[in-house]
Structures are given as C-alpha cells and as structure tokens.
Amino acid sequence: xxxxxxHIDAALNFPRxxxxxxxxxxIGGSGEKRTIPMVARYADACNFFGDVETVRRKMxxxxxxxxxxxxxxxxxxxxxxxxxxxxxxxxxxxxxxxRVAEERKLSPETATSFITxxxxxxxxxxxAFLEAGLDGMLFSLxxxxxxxxxxxxxxxLAGRLGSATAV
Numbered sequence: 001x002x003x004x005x006x007h008i009d010a011a012l013n014f015p016r017x018x019x020x021x022x023x024x025x026x027i028g029g030s031g032e033k034r035t036i037p038m039v040a041r042y043a044d045a046c047n048f049f050g051d052v053e054t055v056r057r058k059m060x061x062x063x064x065x066x067x068x069x070x071x072x073x074x075x076x077x078x079x080x081x082x083x084x085x086x087x088x089x090x091x092x093x094x095x096x097x098x099r100v101a102e103e104r105k106l107s108p109e110t111a112t113s114f115i116t117x118x119x120x121x122x123x124x125x126x127x128a129f130l131e132a133g134l135d136g137m138l139f140s141l142x143x144x145x146x147x148x149x150x151x152x153x154x155x156x157l158a159g160r161l162g163s164a165t166a167v
Contacts, residue, residue: 028081030054032061040065045077047138051113052128055080059133077135084139085116086153093117100142115139119156126160 001008024044029035039046040062048058059078066073085100087093097116100106115125129137139157141149 026077030058032058036061037065037068039076040069040071040073043076045079047079047081048134049081049113052132055129055134056132078133079136079138080129080134081138081140083114084122084141084153085114086119086122086141086149086156088118088152090118090121093121096143104142114142119152122153122156123160126157130160 001011025042026045026047027035027039027043028047030048030050036046036058046062048055050058062076062078063073066076085093085097087096093116097114100114101110115122117125126137139153141153143149
C-alpha cells in the first residue's frame, strides 16, 4: 500500500480478513428494544448485566425475539458479567464489599450487583443465575492485586462453571 501519508511493504495480515462464517459475534448489553433483538438475529453469544430477576427477564425477551425470527435460542451462548467479592467468611466478604463501595463511590444499585459472600453463598448465587438460563458467568474481582480472593474464586467456581473467567 502506498498512500499520501503512509506506506506498507510486505504486511502480514493476522488475523486474516473475515471469511464466510467468520468470527463468532458476542453482543454485550441488555437493551430490550434494540440490543436483545439484534442478539437474536446476529449473535453467537451475548452478555447480560443485572440481578437474577433482571437476567431472567432479559432471557424471556431473548427467547421471544428468537421465536419471532424462527431461531433456536439454544444456539446463543448466554453469559453475565459482574463483580465477585469472595472471602473465607460471609462477614469478611460483606466488610470488603462495603469498603470497595465506599472507596469507589459506587451507587447502592451498583454495590448490590456484586456477588458477595463465602464460597457456599457465592455458589448459591451463581446457581440462581445459571437456573435463570445463563450458560456461564464472567467475573471481575475488585481487588485483583490480592491473590487470595482470586485463588478462592478459582477453587470455588471451578467445579460449578468448569471454565470460570475472572477479569
């Protein structure tokens, strides 16, 4: 390529350009009027946000959107992204959640979107999301520099989610 301001000689193009059937498409978002119907039409995967009831409502909207266009919703991998605050005890997890909320000046709604608790409580909360129809979950850990909660999350979730992802 030779242009007015730039030129490229012997460029390697990796990854290769999109081909038919090209890369899987994940759409993240929960807009009920445009985003979810777009997921039904185009996406291979989607990522929702919110509490269990919100996710359950989004799943119903996705199923209705798929039904309208004749698509099987099982073709779409459905996940949720949200913060995980795990500790050895429920009290420690709740204390840390309050600290993180105060430090980051989180709204009460945002703070309650955390999955917070000891390993048993975390698994109960994860199970509720999976029962709402999710295929998997993605987690962010507020104290990712601290290896103890990361290790505890991995041990706790590995048996339930198989390939749990922490960001």
